[in-house]
Each structure stands twice: as C-alpha cells, then as structure tokens.
Amino acid sequence: MSEQKRLKILLGFDFGMKRIGVAIGQTLTKSARPLTTLSAKEGTPDWYLLDKIVKRWEPQALVVGIPLNMDGTKQNTTDLARHFAELLAKRFELPVYEMDERLTTKDARERLFSSGGFKALQDGQVDQVAAQLILQNWFEHNDQNLN
Numbered sequence: 001m002s003e004q005k006r007l008k009i010l011l012g013f014d015f016g017m018k019r020i021g022v023a024i025g026q027t028l029t030k031s032a033r034p035l036t037t038l039s040a041k042e043g044t045p046d047w048y049l050l051d052k053i054v055k056r057w058e059p060q061a062l063v064v065g066i067p068l069n070m071d072g073t074k075q076n077t078t079d080l081a082r083h084f085a086e087l088l089a090k091r092f093e094l095p096v097y098e099m100d101e102r103l104t105t106k107d108a109r110e111r112l113f114s115s116g117g118f119k120a121l122q123d124g125q126v127d128q129v130a131a132q133l134i135l136q137n138w139f140e141h142n143d144q145n146l147n
Contacts, residue, residue, distance in 0.1 A: 012135025021127030065101030
C-alpha cells in the first residue's frame with residue numbers, strides 16, 4: 001500500500017476547563033467516533049491518562065478544537081485551547097492541527113438529546129461527541145494535510 005493510501009489515525013480534542021472530550025478517527029473512511037472524556041483542572045488534563053490513550057492508539061496527528069465567537073473573534077478560552085494544542089505538540093512530538101469549533105457543543109447536545117433525552121447529556125458525553133464533530137469537520141476540510 002502506498003504511503004498516501006496508508007491508514008492514519010488521529011485523535012481529536014474538545015478543550016474545556018473542566019473536561020476535555022477525546023475522539024478517534026482515521027483517514028481511510030474519514031470518520032470519527034467519540035472515545036472518552038478526561039477530567040481537567042483549569043484546562044489541564046490528567047497527563048498520565050492522556051499518555052496512555054496516545055500510547056494505545058498511536059495517532060499520526062492530533063486535532064484541537066479552537067473556540068471562537070460566531071463573528072470569528074476570540075473567546076476567553078481561545079488562547080487556552082491554543083496553549084493546550086502547543087503542549088500536545090511538544091509532549092507527543094506529533095503534528096497538531098487547529099479546527100474552528102463554533103457550534104460543535106450545541107450540535108453535540110442536540111444529537112445526544114434527540115437520541116436519548118436528558119439522560120444522554122450526562123457523564124461527559126457532550127464533550128466526546130463535540131470532539132468527534134471537531135475531528136469529523138477536520139476530515140471534511142483538511143485531511144489533505146496528511147498526504
């Protein structure tokens with residue numbers, strides 16, 4: 001199989017101050033699925049758990065959702081999410097791509113609620129699904145970066 005057609009695994013992240021959603025996807029089908037939600041303290045994840053996830057899945061790149069206002073201006077957490085992306089790049093020595101995450105949390109909530117009501121909105125599910133949507137959007141617009 002040629003290098004261009006080789007399956008590549010990516011992890012996507014929905015950054016938050018209390019929780020960070022994680023999704024996994026691959027380039028062959030350009031699809032993503034929710035993986036887990038990590039607890040965070042002021043935006044800092046449990047690095048030990050994140051190390052285990054990266055070691056297990058061996059991604060070739062990471063995608064971090066960057067929160068922006070609807071008009072494209074920065075939010076309070078925009079710079080924090082970019083800092084998180086920089087930390088990931090240094091820690092794992094992998095390419096890290098940024099993806100505009102406008103409306104992904106709202107979309108994730110709507111999807112979960114429609115499939116399971118209020119109960120589906122519990123236990124960090126929203127963060128995982130938001131990470132999935134971030135990664136899915138990245139595949140739809142940017143996966144040529146991996147070729």
